[in-house]
Amino acid sequence: MQGTFSAGRSAKTIYVIDDDDFMLEAIKDMLGSLGAEVQLFDSPVTFLQRYSPRPVECVISDIVMPELSGLEMQKKLVQTHLVPPPIVFLTGVSEIAAVVEAMRSGAFDFIEKPVNGYTLVERVNAALAKSVSLHSKRLALAARQARIALLTSKEAEIVELVVAGKPSREISEAQGISIRTVENHRARIMAKLHVTSTVELVRLFL
Incomplete structure (x- = not known):
């Protein structure tokens, strides 16, 4: 499943990745108040194929998925992009070791399941704010690489x-x-x- 909804002409983009369609729809509903474009992906592979950096963005991803785990997706983003987007991981109680690895690899934050709507909006807002400075860094690095070339x-x-x-x-x-x-x-x-x-x-x- 993949779907998109947008609110107004907002420049904010939120990518949600989970192999559970019910969870995707639930998170979309929780984020409705943010006025952002929310893109839903049930596969990290599809997300990686379609992802293109934007000025204000964040990723919300489950950690355990059958085709590619959230941690593997994070590593691929780091490998293929100068400045990857901030990632908020959704985790279960048994996934603490994975959370530690994700944070060490640069994850922005994590939220324990079951997901609380207020907490989700708060963390996502913070991630979106962080992405503004990350985008400025991305542009500076791209300009640097262009000059070096x-x-x-x-x-x-x-x-x-x-x-x-x-x-x-x-x-x-x-x-x-x-x-x-x-x-x-x-x-x-x-x-x-x-x-x-x-x-x-x-x-x-x-």
Whole structure:
């Protein structure tokens, strides 16, 4: 099962993943007051195939599911996205070890079953608020990667040596080029990366 409902023209998006259709509908009803677009998935695999980051978002997911567990889904999100969305896990009493693993892997929060509507709305609101700063970070990292992609292979090699703390003389010896050529490369690198000092250059890569 997969369905979508939206309230108004809100930019908030909530993804709900559970293999229990009744639970999906119950959570959708609980979230009705948030004025968000709620997308329902009965399969983590389908969610991963269709997920695309949004400015204000969160994921609500069961931990135990037959095709792919909530923890496995979380790991795939971390592997495939620079900044994954905040995840609120739904857990049973017997799943404490899984909760600990999920939190260590960056889960935003968890809610014990049976789910209390007030608690769910409160935690989801907090996750949505957190996602705003995460999206800003996502945009900054994407911009950083786009600038780095402009570097030639030679410039990338020189950046690596600069970040390692090597002076121009050592870089020239390592690369078999003159110090002046190293300085020219550094100037072009700093222009491409929009930095004005070696400190800023090092900070960009650290």
